[in-house]
Amino acid sequence: MRYIEPHAHMVSRVTDDYRNMMAAGCAAVCEPAFWAGFDRSSANGFYDYFCQLTEHEPRRAAKFGLPHFSWLCINPKESEDVRLAEEVIALIPQFLDRPNVLGIGEIGLNKNSRNEVRVLEMHVDLAARHDQLILVHTPHLEDKLKGTRLTLDVLKNDPRIRPERVIIDHVEEHTIKLALDGGFWAGLTLYPDSKCSPARAVDMFEVYGPERLWMNSACDWGVSIPLNVPYTALEMSRRGHPPDAIDRFIYRNPAEFLSQCPKFRL
Numbered sequence: 001m002r003y004i005e006p007h008a009h010m011v012s013r014v015t016d017d018y019r020n021m022m023a024a025g026c027a028a029v030c031e032p033a034f035w036a037g038f039d040r041s042s043a044n045g046f047y048d049y050f051c052q053l054t055e056h057e058p059r060r061a062a063k064f065g066l067p068h069f070s071w072l073c074i075n076p077k078e079s080e081d082v083r084l085a086e087e088v089i090a091l092i093p094q095f096l097d098r099p100n101v102l103g104i105g106e107i108g109l110n111k112n113s114r115n116e117v118r119v120l121e122m123h124v125d126l127a128a129r130h131d132q133l134i135l136v137h138t139p140h141l142e143d144k145l146k147g148t149r150l151t152l153d154v155l156k157n158d159p160r161i162r163p164e165r166v167i168i169d170h171v172e173e174h175t176i177k178l179a180l181d182g183g184f185w186a187g188l189t190l191y192p193d194s195k196c197s198p199a200r201a202v203d204m205f206e207v208y209g210p211e212r213l214w215m216n217s218a219c220d221w222g223v224s225i226p227l228n229v230p231y232t233a234l235e236m237s238r239r240g241h242p243p244d245a246i247d248r249f250i251y252r253n254p255a256e257f258l259s260q261c262p263k264f265r266l
């Protein structure tokens with residue numbers, strides 16, 4: 001088996017996770033910028049984090065032979081403070097030429113507030129001005145549907161944005177069609193007790209796949225399973241999906257999307 005882990009917060013994982021991912025057939029890991037579990041007190045905290053994502057973590061991953069890529073932004077959970085967001089977004093362009101940076105993400109909404117929408121628009125503008133791929137986080141609360149609609153409206157209202165260069169992540173049964181019908185890619189996030197289980201992911205793959213669909217574990221400092229992509233591949237196999245279909249879903253699809261950034265090479 002070979003697979004790509006397109007969304008994992010490796011700075012909060014231990015080295016055993018890198019070794020286990022390699023043993024399971026992981027060919028590359030991609031790390032979107034995320035909330036640290038606490039709010040950073042200034043833009044300087046984000047500067048250091050962007051250095052971690054673009055210098056230090058790729059070096060740590062390389063010790064285990066795993067190529068590491070990253071996405072940069074101020075995450076939705078810290079987007080309520082528009083002035084702080086402006087300062088952080090002003091820091092990002094100096095990092096965009098770094099060899100492992102794939103684009104802007106994971107941007108989006110958390111509580112669907114007016115300020116979060118404003119910061120989302122600023123990120124979309126940043127991506128458009130610098131011709132970057134976009135990775136979108138959709139809210140986990142009961143208003144995921146509303147948050148997904150608001151996010152897609154922001155993206156569709158900017159004529160510079162090409163939907164095939166945007167992935168809408170954490171989709172579920174009630175939002176996956178909105179993303180795919182809009183021409184966007186959609187990401188299924190496998191979590192042990194929220195978002196989507198391996199069985200639900202395979203159900204959605206059977207209904208909506210295989211075009212423009214990927215899976216990720218989104219493992220972070222909370223309860224999560226770093227090997228959930230290969231575990232879900234086992235569930236596909238158990239249901240009789242042939243190896244070529246599994247390979248497309250967990251390797252060739254993410255490779256196709258990510259290769260739109262010329263820096264993504266395996």
Ligand SMILES: [Zn+2]
Nearest residue numbers: 032034106218
């Ligand atoms: Zn994430």
